[in-house]
Amino acid sequence: MTETVNLLAVFPDLEPASDAVEQLRTLGVTDDHMNVISGVPVTEPMLGRPHAWTNVPRIALGGAVLGMSGAFFLIFIVPYLYPYPIQVGPQAYVPGPPSFVILFEITMLGTLLSTFLGVWLESFFPNYRRLPYVPEISDGKIVVFFTCPEASQDKFTKTMTALGAEKVTIAEARQL
Amino acid sequence: MAEKNKSQAAHAHDDQHTQEHFREKHLMLDPLPRGQMNDMVMEAMTSKPTWKYWLTVIILGSIVLYGLGYSWYRLIVEGLGIAGVNRPSYWGIFLVNTVFWIGISHAGTFISAILRVFKAEFRRPFTRIAELMTTFGLVQAGFSIFMHMGRAWLSYWLMPYPNERLLWPNFHSPLSWDLLAITTYLLSSTMYLFLPLIPDLAMARDKSTGWRKTFYRILAIGFRGTEGEWTHLRHAMNIFAYAIIPVMFSVHTIVSWDFAAATRPGWNSTIYGPYFIIGALHSGMGAAAVVLAVVRGTMKNMTYFIRGEHFDAIGKLMLIISMGWAYFYFNDYIVQWYGGDKWTKALLHFHEAGPLGWMWLSMLIVNIAIPWAVLWNSKWRSNPWIISIVGILINVGMWFERYLIVPVSLSINRMPFTWRLYIPAVEVYLSLGTLALFILFYVIASKLIPFIPVWEVQEGQLAHKLSKFGRETVVTVSELE
Numbered sequence: 001m002t003e004t005v006n007l008l009a010v011f012p013d014l015e016p017a018s019d020a021v022e023q024l025r026t027l028g029v030t031d032d033h034m035n036v037i038s039g040v041p042v043t044e045p046m047l048g049r050p051h052a053w054t055n056v057p058r059i060a061l062g063g064a065v066l067g068m069s070g071a072f073f074l075i076f077i078v079p080y081l082y083p084y085p086i087q088v089g090p091q092a093y094v095p096g097p098p099s100f101v102i103l104f105e106i107t108m109l110g111t112l113l114s115t116f117l118g119v120w121l122e123s124f125f126p127n128y129r130r131l132p133y134v135p136e137i138s139d140g141k142i143v144v145f146f147t148c149p150e151a152s153q154d155k156f157t158k159t160m161t162a163l164g165a166e167k168v169t170i171a172e173a174r175q176l
Numbered sequence: 177m178a179e180k181n182k183s184q185a186a187h188a189h190d191d192q193h194t195q196e197h198f199r200e201k202h203l204m205l206d207p208l209p210r211g212q213m214n215d216m217v218m219e220a221m222t223s224k225p226t227w228k229y230w231l232t233v234i235i236l237g238s239i240v241l242y243g244l245g246y247s248w249y250r251l252i253v254e255g256l257g258i259a260g261v262n263r264p265s266y267w268g269i270f271l272v273n274t275v276f277w278i279g280i281s282h283a284g285t286f287i288s289a290i291l292r293v294f295k296a297e298f299r300r301p302f303t304r305i306a307e308l309m310t311t312f313g314l315v316q317a318g319f320s321i322f323m324h325m326g327r328a329w330l331s332y333w334l335m336p337y338p339n340e341r342l343l344w345p346n347f348h349s350p351l352s353w354d355l356l357a358i359t360t361y362l363l364s365s366t367m368y369l370f371l372p373l374i375p376d377l378a379m380a381r382d383k384s385t386g387w388r389k390t391f392y393r394i395l396a397i398g399f400r401g402t403e404g405e406w407t408h409l410r411h412a413m414n415i416f417a418y419a420i421i422p423v424m425f426s427v428h429t430i431v432s433w434d435f436a437a438a439t440r441p442g443w444n445s446t447i448y449g450p451y452f453i454i455g456a457l458h459s460g461m462g463a464a465a466v467v468l469a470v471v472r473g474t475m476k477n478m479t480y481f482i483r484g485e486h487f488d489a490i491g492k493l494m495l496i497i498s499m500g501w502a503y504f505y506f507n508d509y510i511v512q513w514y515g516g517d518k519w520t521k522a523l524l525h526f527h528e529a530g531p532l533g534w535m536w537l538s539m540l541i542v543n544i545a546i547p548w549a550v551l552w553n554s555k556w557r558s559n560p561w562i563i564s565i566v567g568i569l570i571n572v573g574m575w576f577e578r579y580l581i582v583p584v585s586l587s588i589n590r591m592p593f594t595w596r597l598y599i600p601a602v603e604v605y606l607s608l609g610t611l612a613l614f615i616l617f618y619v620i621a622s623k624l625i626p627f628i629p630v631w632e633v634q635e636g637q638l639a640h641k642l643s644k645f646g647r648e649t650v651v652t653v654s655e656l657e
Contacts, residue, residue, distance in 0.1 A: 039210060039379065040635050041406040043656065052407040060415050074336055078344045088348040095348060101430065102347050105356040108423050109363065115415045116367040120397075122408040127398030135382040137401055140210025140634065176381060176398060 003150040006171035009160040010134060010141050016164035017142040018047045023159055024146055034146035039137050059118030060111050067110015068103065075099040132171035145171055194649045195642060203483055203633065204297060204640035205651065210630070216477035217376075217628045218383045223476055225623065236616040243609020247602050248323065256326045258602045265586040265598035269607055270324035272578045275452070276459065277317035277610070278358070278431055279574060283460025284310030285365060285424040289417045297653060298489040300636045301481040304373065304629050305471055306464050310365040312617040313463075316610040317358065323606055350433040357430045361423055368416045371409060374399045376626040391624075428456045435581065441519040442512065442585040451504040455574060458501045458543065461494045462570035467618065469564035471627060481628050484558035491557025494566070498547035505543075523588040531597060532584055535576045542573035 011017040017036060024034055031050050036042060044051050079085065079093040091098075119125065137143055144165075148156045157168040199206040208216075250258060261268040287306035291299035322328035334355045338344050345352055378399040381392035399405060432452035435443040445451075465487065472482040512520050527536045550566050551557045583598035621627075635656065643652040 035402050035404075037401045037403075038406070039375070039401055040631050040638070041410055042403075044403070044407075046656075047403075049403065052403050054404075054407045054411050056408050056411040057415065060412075074344075074347065078336070079346065081338070081342070081344060083342055086343075086346055088346060091348055098347055098353070101353045101426075102356060104422075104426060105353070105360050108419060108426075109356075109360040111419055112360075112364045112367060112416065112423070115412050115419075116371070119371065119408045119412045123399075123405045125397040125399070126394075128393070129398070131398070131400060133400050138210075138214060138379040138382040176378075176393060176396070176400070 004147050005150045005153050006132060006145065006147050007153070007156060007160075008132060008134060008167075008169050008171040009144045009146075009165040010136055010167040010169075011144065011163075011165055012141060013164075014042060014046060014142060017042075017144055020144045020160055020163045020165065021047050021049060023163060024144070024156075027148075027152075027156065027159065029146050029148055033148075034144060037133070037137050037143040037145060039140050042142065055122055056115060056118040059121065060115040063114020063117070064107055064111040066114070067107040070110065071103045071106035074106070075102055128176075130173035130175050132173055133176055134167075134169075141166070191649065198642060198649070198651065201483070202485055202640070202651065203301060203481060204636045204653075205642065206480075207634075207637040208480075210634050213628075213630050213633065214379050214383060216480060217626050217630055218380065220476040220478060220628075221380070221623060221626060222384075222388065229619070232619055233616070236612045236619065239612035240609055240616055243605045243607075244319070244613060245609075247605040247609065251323065251326070251602055251606070252328070260598055260600040260603060261583075262596070262598075264589050264591075264594045264596060265583040267324070267586060268583050268598055269579075269600050269603035270320050272575065272582045273320040273607055273610060274317050274324070275431055275578045275582070276575050277313045277320060277614075278428060279452075279456035279459040279578075280463050280571075280614075281310040281313035281317065281361070281365070281460065282424055282428060282453070282456035283464040284308070284313070285368075285420055286457055286460060287464060288368065289420050289424070292413075292417045293421070295655075296489075297636055297640070298486055300632045301628055302464075302468055302486060303632065304369070304376075304625070305467055305627055307365065307369040308618065308621060308625070308627075309460070309463060309467060311362070311369055312614050312621075314358065314362045314365065315617070316614050318362065319610055319613075320606075321354075321358075323603075350430060350437050353430045354434060357423075357427045361427045364416070364420050364423055368413075368420055371413055371416065372629055372632065373625070374409065375401065375631045376629055379630060380626055425453055428452045440585070440589060441517060442523045442581075442588075445508050445512070447504060447508050447511075451508055454497060454500045454504050455577060458494075458497050459571050459574035461490060461497055462567035462574070465490050465494065465567035466564045466571070469560035469567075471622070472560055475622060475627070478628075481633065484560075487560055487563045488554055488558040491551045491554075491563050491566075494563075494570070495547055495551035495557075498544060498551070498570070502544045519588065519590050523585060526588050527580055527584065530584075532580070535584075536580060539573045539576040539580065542569040543577070546570075 009020060011020065021034065021036065025031070036047055036049065076094055085093055087093075088095075132145060134141070134143060144160070146156075160168045259268060259270075261270075284306040287299055288303040288310075292303070322331055325331055333339065334345065334352065336345055336347075347353065374396060377392050377396040378401065381389060381396045384392055429449035429452065432448040436445055436448035438444065468482055468486065468490070472478045509524075513524060527533070546569055547566055550562065556562045583600075587597050588595060639654045639656045641652055641654075642649050644650075
C-alpha cells in the first residue's frame with residue numbers, strides 16, 4: 001500500500017489555484033482527494049471542480065413537512081381534544097382563514113429551523129477538533145488541500161510552486 | 177503624429193481621472209487587499225474604548241436600569257394600575273411600542289433579504305448592521321408585549337399546550353397568531369443574522385488572541401471555508417432570503433389584524449395589512465439610515481466601507497417608501513371619511529382637531545412633506561447628517577402614527593359616556609428603557625460583532641469592474657453566485 005501525505009498549497013489568487021486543481025488532476029490526484037479552502041465563496045465552475053452536493057434543501061423540505069404536520073395537529077386535532085368544545089362567535093371549531101395563518105407560520109418555522117440545522121449537520125458543526133488549516137485563508141489566500149503519494153511529495157511541491165503557490169506545506173491539524 | 181500622441185495622452189488622462197472618480201465614489205470599485213480590510217474591521221471592533229464610549233454605556237445602562245429594571249419591577253409589584261391604561265384605552269404605549277419596534281425590525285430583513293434576492297449590490301457593507309436591527313428591535317417588541325400582559329411571568333400560558341384544566345389555547349384570536357408570527361420571525365431573523373456572520377467570526381478568530389480568540393472560536397463553530405461549507409452556507413442563505421420575506425410580511429400583517437379584526441371605528445379596515453407593512457418599512461429604513469450614519473461617524477475605518485453612495489441608495493428607498501406610505505394612508509383615510517359613519521367621523525375629527533391634533537399634523541409633515549422635500553436631491557440624501565435627521569424625524573412621525581392608531585383611536589368609541597383621553601404614566605420610563613436598551617445593544621455589539629461582512633464586500637469587489645462602451649466608462653457587474 002502506498003504511503004500518502006496531505007499537503008496544503010497556499011495561492012494568492014483564484015487563477016493559479018484553479019490551474020493547480022487542473023494540474024493535480026493531470027498528476028493523478030482525484031477530485032475526492034482534494035479540497036479548496038477560501039475566505040470568499042468560490043463556486044465549483046470557477047475552480048473547474050465537480051458540483052458539490054448539499055442536502056440542505058432536502059433537510060429544509062423535511063422541516064417544512066414536519067412543521068406542516070405540527071400545524072395540522074394544532075389546527076385539526078387540538079380543537080377536538082377539549083373536554084368542553086369552545087365556540088368562538090359564529091366560527092367553526094376548525095375555522096378556515098385562521099387555520100391558514102397557523103399553517104403558514106408553523107410551516108415556515110419548520111422550514112427555516114431545519115435549513116439552519118441542515119448547515120450544522122452537513123458541515124459537521126460545531127467542530128472544535130484540530131483540523132488542517134492556515135490562518136492566511138482569512139486574509140484572502142486560496143488553499144488547495146490534497147493528498148498525494150509520499151514518494152512524490154517533492155514533485156508535487158515543485159509543481160505547485162511553479163504554478164504560483166506562495167507556500168506548500170504538510171497539512172498539519174491545528175486548533176482553529 | 178504629435179497631435180495624435182497628444183490626443184492619446186489626453187484620453188489616458190481622462191480615463192485615469194474617471195477611474196479615480198469611480199473609486200472614490202463606489203466601494204465595490206475601490207478594492208483593498210482582504211487582509212487590510214480584515215484589519216480595518218478588527219481595529220474598529222477591538223480598539224480600546226474611549227471615555228466617550230464608557231460615558232455612553234453608563235448613561236444608557238442607567239436608563240435601562242431605571243426604565244426597564246426599576247419601573248418594570250414597580251409595574252409587577254404594584255400592578256397595571258400604575259400605568260395610564262384604563263377604560264376605554266386599554267391598549268396604551270406598550271402596544272404602540274410593540275408595533276413600533278416590530279416596524280423597526282422590518283428594515284433588517286428588507287435590506288438583507290429583499291436586496292439580496294434582487295442582487296442590489298449597494299447592500300453589501302451594511303446588511304449586518306441592518307440584520308442586527310431586526311433582532312434587537314424584536315427583543316424590545318417582545319419586552320413591550322410582556323409589559324402589556326402585566327403578569328409577564330405567566331406568558332408561557334400563550335404556548336400551545338394543554339393547561340391544568342386540559343384546555344388548549346385556541347387559535348381563533350389574532351393575538352395567538354401574533355405569538356406564532358413574532359416567535360417565528362425572531363428565531364428566523366436571528367438564524368439569518370448568524371449564518372452570514374460565521375465566516376466573519378472565523379476571520380475574527382484567526383485575528384484575535386486571548387479571551388477574544390476563545391469567544392470567536394466558540395462562535396465560529398469550526399468554520400474553515402471548505403468548498404462543502406460554502407456550498408451548504410450559500411444554499412441555506414438562499415433559502416432564508418426567499419423564505420424570510422413572506423414571514424416578514426406576515427408578522428406586521430398579523431399585527432395589523434389585532435386592530436383590523438375588531439369592529440371599532442378607525443380600526444376596521446381591509447387595507448391595514450399593507451398599510452402597516454409600508455409603515456414598518458418607512459420607520460425601519462429611517463432607523464437604518466440613522467444607525468448607519470452613527471456607525472460611520474463613531475467607529476474607526478467605517479468611512480471606507482460606508483459611503484455617500486449607500487446613503488444615496490437608502491435615501492431613494494426612503495423616498496419611494498414615503499410615497500407608498502402616503503398612498504396607503506390616504507386610501508385608508510378617504511374610505512373611512514367617505515363611509516359617513518357617525519363615530520368614525522367623530523374619531524377622524526378628534527385625530528385632526530382634538531387635543532392631539534398637533535400630533536396628527538406633525539405625523540403628516542415628517543412622514544411625507546420633509547422626506548419629499550429633502551430626499552429628491554441626491555446631494556442631500558448622500559449626506560449622512562441630513563439623511564439621519566430625516567430618519568429620526570420619520571421615526572418620530574411613525575411613532576406618532578402608532579400612538580394615534582392605538583390609544584387615541586381607543587379614546588373615541590360608540591359609547592360617548594366612556595370617552596377619555598389616555599395619559600401615559602409609568603409607560604414613559606419603560607419606553608425610554610426599551611429605546612436605551614436597543615441603543616445599548618448596538619454599543620456593546622460594536623465591540624463584539626464584526627459590523628461589516630468583509631467576505632461579502634470582497635465578493636462584491638471581485639464581481640465589479642469598469643468597462644468601456646465606446647468612449648464611455650461604465651460599471652459592470654459579473655454574476656459570480
